[in-house]
Structures are given as C-alpha cells and as structure tokens.
Amino acid sequence: xxxxxxxxxxxxxxxxxxxxxxxxxxxxxxxxxxxxxxxxxxxxxxxxxxxxxxxxxxxxxxxxxxxxxxxxxxxxxxxxxxxxxxxxxxxxxxxxxxxxxxxxxxxxxxxxxxxxxxxxxxxxxxxxxxxxxxxxxxxxxxxxxxxxxxxxxxxxxxxxxxxxxxxxxxxxxxxxxxxxxxxxxxxxxxxxxxxxxxxxxxxxxxxxxxxxxxxxxxxxxxxxxxxxxxxxxxxxxxxxxxxxxxxxxx
Amino acid sequence: xxxxxxxxxxxxxxxxxxxxxxxxxxxxxxxxxxxxxxxxxxxxxxxxxxxxxxxxxxxxxxxxxxxxxxxxxxxxxxxxxxxxxxxxxxxxxxxxxxxxxxxxxxxxxxxxxxxxxxxxxxxxxxxxxxxxxxxxxxxxxxxxxxxxxxxxxxxxxxxxxxxxxxxxxxxxxxxxxxxxxxxxxxxxxxxxxxxxxxxxxxxxxxxxxxxxxxxxxxxxxxxxxxxxxxxxxxxxxxxxxxxxxxxxxxxxxxxxxxxxxxxxxxxxxxxxxxxxxxxxxxxxxxxxxxxxxxxxxxxxxxxxxxxxxxxxxxxxxxxxxxxxx
Numbered sequence: 001x002x003x004x005x006x007x008x009x010x011x012x013x014x015x016x017x018x019x020x021x022x023x024x025x026x027x028x029x030x031x032x033x034x035x036x037x038x039x040x041x042x043x044x045x046x047x048x049x050x051x052x053x054x055x056x057x058x059x060x061x062x063x064x065x066x067x068x069x070x071x072x073x074x075x076x077x078x079x080x081x082x083x084x085x086x087x088x089x090x091x092x093x094x095x096x097x098x099x100x101x102x103x104x105x106x107x108x109x110x111x112x113x114x115x116x117x118x119x120x121x122x123x124x125x126x127x128x129x130x131x132x133x134x135x136x137x138x139x140x141x142x143x144x145x146x147x148x149x150x151x152x153x154x155x156x157x158x159x160x161x162x163x164x165x166x167x168x169x170x171x172x173x174x175x176x177x178x179x180x181x182x183x184x185x186x187x188x189x190x191x192x193x194x195x196x197x198x199x200x201x202x203x204x205x206x207x208x209x210x211x212x213x214x215x216x217x218x219x220x221x222x223x224x225x226x227x228x229x230x231x232x233x234x235x236x237x238x239x240x241x242x243x244x245x246x247x248x249x250x
Numbered sequence: 251x252x253x254x255x256x257x258x259x260x261x262x263x264x265x266x267x268x269x270x271x272x273x274x275x276x277x278x279x280x281x282x283x284x285x286x287x288x289x290x291x292x293x294x295x296x297x298x299x300x301x302x303x304x305x306x307x308x309x310x311x312x313x314x315x316x317x318x319x320x321x322x323x324x325x326x327x328x329x330x331x332x333x334x335x336x337x338x339x340x341x342x343x344x345x346x347x348x349x350x351x352x353x354x355x356x357x358x359x360x361x362x363x364x365x366x367x368x369x370x371x372x373x374x375x376x377x378x379x380x381x382x383x384x385x386x387x388x389x390x391x392x393x394x395x396x397x398x399x400x401x402x403x404x405x406x407x408x409x410x411x412x413x414x415x416x417x418x419x420x421x422x423x424x425x426x427x428x429x430x431x432x433x434x435x436x437x438x439x440x441x442x443x444x445x446x447x448x449x450x451x452x453x454x455x456x457x458x459x460x461x462x463x464x465x466x467x468x469x470x471x472x473x474x475x476x477x478x479x480x481x482x483x484x485x486x487x488x489x490x491x492x493x494x495x496x497x498x499x500x501x502x503x504x505x506x507x508x509x510x511x512x513x514x515x516x517x518x519x520x521x522x523x524x525x526x527x528x529x530x531x532x533x534x535x536x537x538x539x540x541x542x543x544x545x546x547x548x549x550x551x552x553x554x555x556x557x558x559x560x561x562x563x564x565x566x567x568x569x570x571x572x573x574x575x
Contacts, residue, residue, distance in 0.1 A: 013503045013523045017388040026389065037504050093393060094364045095355065121503055124384055125367045127355035134359035139434040140323070142352045145497070155437075159498045160348035161448035162261065163441040165320065169434035179497045179504060211364030211397030215379065220390050220529060223548050228541065232555035233563035239535065240567050242551050247533045249512045250571055 001056035003046040004111045005080065006102055006132075007039040009064050009071035010122040017219065024214045025091060033067065035074045038117025040184035041177035045147065046115050047079045048182065052149075057081045059109070063101055065089050069200060076195035077187030083200040093123065094210030099131035101205050107136065111172060118143040118176040126176075133174035141167045145180035252340030252399070254280045255333065256289040256307065257326070259349055263296040268345035268451065270305045270411035275372060275404055276343050277306030277414065282374040285340075290333060292326055292425065294319040303418035305411055310418060313425035321349050324433040327356050328426055334361060339399065341378065346403035347451070354403040363399040370408040370509070370530065378402075386503035386526035406451050407509045408530075447482040449501060455510045457484035457501055457528070461517020461538065461557055465494035470561045471516060477568040484508070486518045502527035517557050520545030537561065 011017075011026070012034045018027040035043075043060065050056040060075040062068045063086040072083035086101055106114060114136075116129035126142070133140030145164075146157040149171075156167050156175060187195070229238040243250040254276045258269040269291075276287045286308040291299035297314045313329055330342065342357055344350040346368040358365035366372075370390075371381040378395040380402060449455050456475045458468055468483065475481040485495035487502050501508055503523040513531035517538065518524060525548055528534065536549035537557050546552045553560055 011385070013386075015385070015388075016522065017385050019389065026385075093391065095367070096358055096362075096364055099355075099359060122385055124382075124386060124507075125355075125365070126351045127358070127365055127367050130352055130355040131359040131365075134327070134356045137431050139432050140352075140356075141434050143348065156434075157440075158348070160321075160439075161451055162446060163439045165348075165436045166438045166440060167434050168437045170432045173432075173434070179500075211395060211400065212366060212393045213396045215392040215394050217384070217389055217391050220383070220387060223529065223534070224550070226534070226546070226548070226550040226552060228546065228552040228554055230553060232553075233559045235553045235555070236560060236563045236567050239551055239553060239564070240571060243512070243533070243535070244571065247512075247550065249533050250568070 001050055001053040001113070002111050003049060003056065003058050003113045003115060004106055004109060005039070005042045005046045005058060005060045005075065005115045006128070007043065007060050007062050007071060007075055008036045008120045009033050009062065009068040010036045010120050013037065013121060019217055019219060024217050026217065033071070035071050036117050036120045038119060038121070038177055038179070041179065041181045042115040042117050043075045043078050043080060044182045044184040045177055046113070049113065049149065059084065061086065061102065061105055063088060063098060063205070069202070072200055073195050074187065076198045076200070077191040078185055079191060082198055085200065085202045086205045087202050088205050088207050090207050092207050092210050093214050094212040095123070095125040095127040096131055097208050097210040099128050099135060101207060102128065102132055103135045106132065113171060114138070114174045116174070116176040118178045129174055129176035136174070138172055138174050139169035140174040141169060142176045143178040144175050145178045147175065147181065252338040253285045254287045254341045254343060255330070255339040256287060257330065257342065257344040257353065258289050258291040258299060258302055259345055259347060260291060260293040260297055263294050263298060265291070265299060265301045267411065268347055268406045269302060271406065271409040272343050272345050272404055273302050273305040273307050274411045275409045279341065279372060279374050288337070290329060292318050292329055300420060303420065304413050304415070306414050306416060307418055308416070310420050312420060312422050314422070315425040315427065317427055318425055320436040320439055322436055323352060323356060324429045325425060325427065326353050327360055330357055331360055332426065342401045344403050346405050350403045354401050358401040361399060361401065363401060364395065364397050366393060366395065366400060366402045368403055368405050370405050372402055372404065383507065383530065386523070387507055387529055388526050405509060407453060447480055449482045449484040449499060449508050450506045452480065452482035453510050454478050454481035454512045455484045455501070455508055456481055456514040456516065457486065457518060458489065458516050459486035459518030460488045462489065468495065470558070474514070474561055474565045474568065477565045477572060486524050515545050515549065516561060518545055519543045520548065
C-alpha cells in the first residue's frame with residue numbers, strides 16, 4: 001500500500017496573532033510552528049494502513065518554506081518513510097494554486113491513497129484535498145472520521161449537519177481526515193532519532209500568482225466591552241432584561 | 251456582465267435556511283453588478299425549490315431525481331459544469347456547510363478558478379471583495395478576486411435572508427446520472443435518534459465546558475437550549491477531548507467556528523482557541539464562577555457564580571418569557 005500524506009506547517013493553536021508591518025501577513029517572530037493538527041490524523045491513518053497491509057510506503061509531502069523540513073521530520077518521527085518538500089517561500093492565499101502544485105508531484109506517484117487533514121488551522125480553507133482529487137479525477141471523501149478498507153473498495157463516514165454520511169468509494173482515492181479518525185501517536189525517541197536519517201527531498205517550486213489578492217490582514221474588530229450583571233442566580237432577571245430590551249435577541 | 255449562479259441546498263426535499271442566505275447575498279451582488287441570479291436545486295423527486303424565488307432568484311433550475319436524495323458530489327459537479335457551459339457565470343455561490351465545504355473546492359478545481367472559502371462578507375465595489383476569518387477567527391483577511399470567475403462559499407448565519415418579490419421562472423431539467431470515472435457515492439445517512447440542530451447553523455448556541463463537572467450535567471444546558479428553542483448545545487475542546495461530548499459539538503479552532511445571534515458560554519473559561527471559534531457571535535453571555543476568566547473579556551453580559559444555581563433559574567425565566575411572548 002503506497003500512501004501519500006500532504007501536510008502543512010502552521011502556527012500552533014496557542015499563538016496570539018500579530019499583524020506584520022506590511023498589513024497583509026502575520027508577524028512570525030516568536031511564533032511556534034507545528035504540524036497542522038488535522039494532518040496528524042492523516043499521518044496516523046497512513047501509518048496504520050501500511051502496518052495493517054504489512055508492506056508499503058508512507059510519503060509525506062509539504063509545500064512551504066525551508067523551515068517546513070522540520071514539520072516533515074515530525075511526520076517521519078511518527079513513522080513515515082520519506083519526505084518531499086515542495087519549497088516555496090511565497091504565501092499564496094488561493095488554495096487552487098496549492099492544489100495544482102501538489103498535483104504535479106502526486107500525479108505519477110502511483111499512490112493507492114492520498115491523505116490530507118480536513119483543513120489547515122491557519123488558512124481554514126478546507127479545500128486543497130477535494131481540489132487535488134478533482135484535478136486527478138480521483139474519488140474523494142472530505143472530513144472523514146471513520147475509514148474501512150476492503151479489497152480495492154473503501155467505506156468512510158463524514159459528519160454533516162444532522163447526521164453522518166456513509167460514503168463508498170474505490171481506490172485509489174483522496175481522503176481528508178477529521179478529528180475522531182484515530183488517536184495520533186506521539187513520536188518516540190527512537191522514531192525521532194530514526195527520522196534524522198530518513199530521506200527528505202527538497203524540490204524548489206514556483207507558485208502561480210493565483211486569482212485572489214490579499215488587500216489586508218487585520219485583527220478582528222474588538223468586541224464592545226461588556227459588563228458583569230451581578231453574582232449568582234439573583235442576576236438572572238437583569239440578564240433577561242438586557243437580552244430583551246437592549247440586545248433584543250429574546 | 252456574467253451572471254451569478256447559486257447552488258441551493260436541501261434536506262428531505264425542503265430547501266435549507268442557508269439556501270435563502272446565499273440567494274439573498276447573490277441578489278445583492280447581482281444588483282450591484284447589473285446582472286441576474288440563477289439557482290440550481292438538486293434533490294429527490296419531491297424537491298420543492300419555489301422558496302428560492304422569494305429571496306431574489308431570477309431563474310431556478312430544478313434537477314430532481316431520487317438518486318440525489320443524499321449529497322452525491324459527482325452529480326453536483328456535473329450539473330454545475332453543464333450549466334456553466336450554456337451560460338457565462340462570473341460568480342458561483344454556495345453555503346459553507348458540510349456540503350458546500352466539499353463541493354466548493356471541487357467546483358473551483360473543475361472550473362479552473364479560485365475559491366474564496368467560508369467568507370463572512372462579500373461585496374462588489376471595485377471588483378469582488380470578500381472577507382474571510384483566518385486562524386480560526388483570530389484575524390480577518392480581505393481578498394480581492396482578480397480572476398474572471400470565482401467560487402465563493404458563505405459561512406452559515408453571516409447573511410440575514412431578505413424576502414423580495416420578483417417574477418422568477420422555475421424550470422425542471424433532467425439530472426445527468428452517469429459519471430466520467432470512479433467516484434465516491436453517499437450510500438446512506440445515519441441520523442441520530444433525536445434530530446439535532448448543528449452548532450454551526452443554529453441561531454442560538456448554548457455551550458458548556460469543564461465547569462459542568464461531569465457529562466450528565468449537560469442536561470442543564472439541554473434544558474436551557476430547549477427553553478430558548480430552537481437552539482444547539484455546543485462544547486469546549488476540553489470536554490470533547492474528555493469524551494463528554496462528540497466532536498461535532500466542539501466550538502473553537504479545532505472545532506467549529508460559529509456566528510449565532512446569541513451565544514451562551516457556561517462553565518467555559520475562554521481559552522484563546524475557544525474564543526476564536528465564537529467571537530463573531532452577535533451577543534455573548536458568559537456564566538462562570540471565576541470573575542477573572544478570559545471569557546468575560548469578550549462577553550456582552552456576564553454573571554459570576556455557581557452555574558448549577560444560575561442555569562436552572564435562567565431556564566425558568568426564559569420559559570416564562572417564551573410563554574408570555
């Protein structure tokens with residue numbers, strides 16, 4: 001079983017966002033970068049599938065700056081076999097540009113499964129996986145929280161509003177991972193040591209400009225300062241009054 | 251001027267509220283651009299899409315087939331691509347629901363155009379400009395579309411549907427069912443025993459955190475939600491990770507980002523990841539025993555104290571209000 005996992009280097013969820021001087025990007029000084037949390041589920045799933053099959057290869061692919069090598073090493077420490085960095089410094093806010101760059105790498109890879117996290121917690125697109133699938137004309141399930149693999153066939157479940165869709169599809173296919181798909185492992189010391197010796201190929205790529213131009217990146221408007229209406233259940237009538245007459249939401 | 255195409259969303263043959271939100275946004279865009287709004291509705295034979303005309307669509311194309319009772323990505327992609335061959339559309343609009351988050355990128359890839367995903371505002375002054383929250387709402391990005399065509403998905407609850415009467419045509423067409431290659435098919439939909447409102451779609455959300463002390467105590471929030479009704483019960487990451495609530499209920503950076511008109515944060519201290527997921531709510535109410543909890547910094551109204559005393563009282567008072575209204 002040959003599996004590709006497309007991963008991304010993102011600011012840790014604890015990060016307090018500061019806007020850079022250009023007004024179009026974040027100030028990265030002091031920001032800790034991590035493997036995108038949803039990508040951890042994708043890496044874990046790939047490792048389990050390879051382990052269950054008894055043979056195969058898990059290739060992690062990242063598109064990003066040189067520092068994303070570190071992110072790839074994290075996935076290698078978890079147990080992936082080798083990494084590819086599509087090295088590009090430009091930050092492109094049009095997910096279709098990212099998808100096309102990945103497709104060029106994936107197209108002739110002979111992968112049975114191409115996995116993604118359902119979204120990257122920085123850009124929040126929820127888009128690159130399904131785009132890659134359409135461009136490669138492969139079946140795709142996005143935001144899968146459960147996966148069963150049979151002989152050339154697979155079943156996945158995805159949570160939607162008001163229920164869970166059960167989706168059947170043949171392999172090869174693209175799948176994006178939601179929380180709940182599995183419990184990702186922590187890299188063990190042995191894995192971290194082994195990861196240093198695993199192959200990591202760096203391929204510089206030039207990204208297209210894309211069809212979206214960033215005008216401005218700003219902090220969200222501050223909320224108007226609120227007020228504490230009181231302590232304990234005695235404050236409930238004041239809250240009801242405020243919601244009815246002031247906020248007019250009741 | 252190229253037109254605006256809206257993808258409507260249905261469940262059990264009935265258009266969802268998000269469809270009206272998207273048609274409303276499309277109408278206002280089309281008016282500014284001096285163009286029309288066409289809508290595509292895909293669903294079972296019993297599909298009723300007439301509602302879309304009340305919110306400003308000029309033409310509604312109904313593609314009804316019982317194979318499309320559930321969301322089948324390849325049928326939607328095919329229907330839109332075929333429609334786009336017959337008419338020039340500059341903007342394809344849909345809601346950023348589970349369906350829209352899956353379909354939007356597929357359409358953008360196949361139409362060879364950019365995708366502006368999960369936007370909270372779309373305007374047309376000097377070209378199409380959208381705002382989209384990034385870093386789970388810790389920042390907002392304003393983007394200009396610099397392509398002749400664009401797919402835009404709109405976050406549920408960010409547009410208020412506005413009815414407007416106009417003469418519209420309803421047209422039935424045949425939904426093409428074959429696919430050009432291997433595809434993923436939705437075989438069934440597992441519905442929970444009790445129909446549940448989704449936190450991302452609800453206009454009132456009641457969320458609980460570790461302050462609830464144990465899973466069974468979420469009953470207090472369910473009672474409050476029911477009194478407020480229709481309202482959804484959400485949860486902080488801490489209680490989802492502890493297995494008290496399902497991941498679909500999680501509000502925050504690794505859960506859902508919500509914009510209801512009223513949000514209750516109960517027993518939630520307000521970690522930065524949680525605040526990111528709910529700060530665009532119109533009104534926020536916080537109930538917490540710690541007066542210094544960060545949640546009070548974003549809340550419009552706060553009550554400090556024991557939630558086990560406050561919430562039942564609140565539920566009673568809301569019931570009285572609802573009974574009197």
